[in-house]
Amino acid sequence: xxxxxxxxxxxxxxxxxxxxxxxxxxxxxxxxxxxxxxxxxxxxxxxxxxxxxxxxxxxxxxxxxxxxxxxxxxxxxxxxxxxxxxxxxxxxxxxxxxxxxxxxxxxxxxxxxxxxxxxxxxxxxxxxxxxxxxxxxxxxxxxxxxxxxxxxxxxxxxxxxxxxxxxxxxxxxxxxxxxxxxxxxxxxxxxxxxxxxxxxxxxxxxxxxxxxxxxxxxxxxxxxxxxxxxxxxxxxxxxxxxxxxxxxxxxxxxxxxxxxxxxxxxxxxxxxxxxxxxxxxxxxxxxxxxxxxxxxxxxxxxxxxxxxxxxxxxxxxxxxxxxxxxxxxxxxxxxxxxxxxxxxxxxxxxxxxxxxxxxxxxxxxxxxxxxxxxxxxxx
Amino acid sequence: xxxxxxxxxxxxxxxxxxxxxxxxxxxxxxxxxxxxxxxxxxxxxxxxxxxxxxxxxxxxxxxxxxxxxxxxxxxxxxxxxxxxxxxxxxxxxxxxxxxxxxxxxxxxxxxxxxxxxxxxxxxxxxxxxxxxxxxxxxxxxxxxxxxxxxxxxxxxxxxxxxxxxxxxxxxxxxxxxxxxxxxxxxxxxxxxxxxxxxxx
Numbered sequence: 001x002x003x004x005x006x007x008x009x010x011x012x013x014x015x016x017x018x019x020x021x022x023x024x025x026x027x028x029x030x031x032x033x034x035x036x037x038x039x040x041x042x043x044x045x046x047x048x049x050x051x052x053x054x055x056x057x058x059x060x061x062x063x064x065x066x067x068x069x070x071x072x073x074x075x076x077x078x079x080x081x082x083x084x085x086x087x088x089x090x091x092x093x094x095x096x097x098x099x100x101x102x103x104x105x106x107x108x109x110x111x112x113x114x115x116x117x118x119x120x121x122x123x124x125x126x127x128x129x130x131x132x133x134x135x136x137x138x139x140x141x142x143x144x145x146x147x148x149x150x151x152x153x154x155x156x157x158x159x160x161x162x163x164x165x166x167x168x169x170x171x172x173x174x175x176x177x178x179x180x181x182x183x184x185x186x187x188x189x190x191x192x193x194x195x196x197x198x199x200x201x202x203x204x205x206x207x208x209x210x211x212x213x214x215x216x217x218x219x220x221x222x223x224x225x226x227x228x229x230x231x232x233x234x235x236x237x238x239x240x241x242x243x244x245x246x247x248x249x250x251x252x253x254x255x256x257x258x259x260x261x262x263x264x265x266x267x268x269x270x271x272x273x274x275x276x277x278x279x280x281x282x283x284x285x286x287x288x289x290x291x292x293x294x295x296x297x298x299x300x301x302x303x304x305x306x307x308x309x310x311x312x313x314x315x316x317x318x319x320x321x322x323x324x325x326x327x328x329x330x331x332x333x334x335x336x337x338x339x340x341x342x343x344x345x346x347x348x349x350x351x352x353x354x355x356x357x358x359x360x361x362x363x364x365x366x367x368x369x370x371x372x373x374x375x376x377x378x379x
Numbered sequence: 380x381x382x383x384x385x386x387x388x389x390x391x392x393x394x395x396x397x398x399x400x401x402x403x404x405x406x407x408x409x410x411x412x413x414x415x416x417x418x419x420x421x422x423x424x425x426x427x428x429x430x431x432x433x434x435x436x437x438x439x440x441x442x443x444x445x446x447x448x449x450x451x452x453x454x455x456x457x458x459x460x461x462x463x464x465x466x467x468x469x470x471x472x473x474x475x476x477x478x479x480x481x482x483x484x485x486x487x488x489x490x491x492x493x494x495x496x497x498x499x500x501x502x503x504x505x506x507x508x509x510x511x512x513x514x515x516x517x518x519x520x521x522x523x524x525x526x527x528x529x530x531x532x533x534x535x536x537x538x539x540x541x542x543x544x545x546x547x548x549x550x551x552x553x554x555x556x557x558x559x560x561x562x563x564x565x566x567x568x569x570x571x572x573x574x575x576x577x578x579x
Contacts, residue, residue: 342442365432370435
């Protein structure tokens, strides 16, 4: 809990709601009769509306990217080290917009929302959404905010995939795409991890085919397992070794299956706290959106990227094995093959996929340098 | 920004609007110059994190990359020019890189410190490893792991069927002095070449 807010914080923030009252057709063919996006914004929008940055969140992220909701908050938003006055994404120069993705569970329309057709929660009836659907819904949000063109769309992991999709789908509405710790499509190994996570949820007896709200239960064990598995893939071997080693929770072996090692205790804690705030149906939906992501649809990525006009800034982290530097190379090679504007930085880090959330100096320096260049051109 | 004289010379060779790849582009000074003066497009490959940031600052499209991993990801004839200044001596397999340069580029431009320079020869006569002035580290930590002379380089070009379109040598202050054109291997400190693959 901050006694007083740090000077480089965006301060106390409040979520806004964007309501879209018309039918919204999804890639699957399904139609949402209406939808809502929860969203936070930081920093002033210039009169010419040229300084807006869209932040796209990852699998379990939300619209609360920076600042505090109240003085009682124990933690700021998930990307507070990146966004704020004087920070790499500098709110003294940029107007930052971060929506919660459609299908999420933290304010935007999703499985936990009420289906206007039935008056009940959507649950498993909430249609599957895809990365292009997210981009289309974010474009409607941009329209409502009067933003015709983003100075930058920035995202890590699944967020980076949205930035990439933006550049492909709406080339005239994005000046600059930051694709961080991402890939142009999921590898079979990525999909495999997602499938195990989904099976953990779906085989929980409390899941009830996704209608657990009606049964007054939540598939806690399944969601917890899914998160524990996911969490392992976000960290590196080195990180786990440095943080926990083979440390024992009770100082000695107890010859049983309860927590023996500190790493087990940590993972269970991660799983349990996740279950408190995340919805299992949303988790299923988000992982599916990841699996389906493949803008080249098995064809030539370079060819698909030919329609993009944005400057691309691709970043990867050395110890990331969920979306390794090699996966970023594929994207960079395709961009160069098409003669697109691109830079690529491979950040030295031992912290695995989650590096994109950590304030690594070189990483922040790169983002800061590029954005300062954009801000300079605005003056 | 004042341009390094070998860069200035290279810039004279570049056709306006060309698509260029700069291997080991450093702080991006050459590419930045070519972008404004020759309206070129293209990329710089660079491994050093600080240099990468300098490139971004200069508005150069930099790709952080280890040249020792090779250039197999690039397709044939993608670039009008592939440039490599003062880097040849620092890579693991100069001959392969040279070959790849002229596979992916229509022309190659290479500069390197000439170990055949008389000062290097004198130093070796005195029983010491020649420290080429352009690469002034001690022998044990020198990044110059494959130094060569003008004659060595031209022999490699011949073996790899590369045609030398242009050769010039300069001294450490990057001026061409009298006699360098007659005795480049003895008098030239830095060698600058423009190459093409021999089609015949």
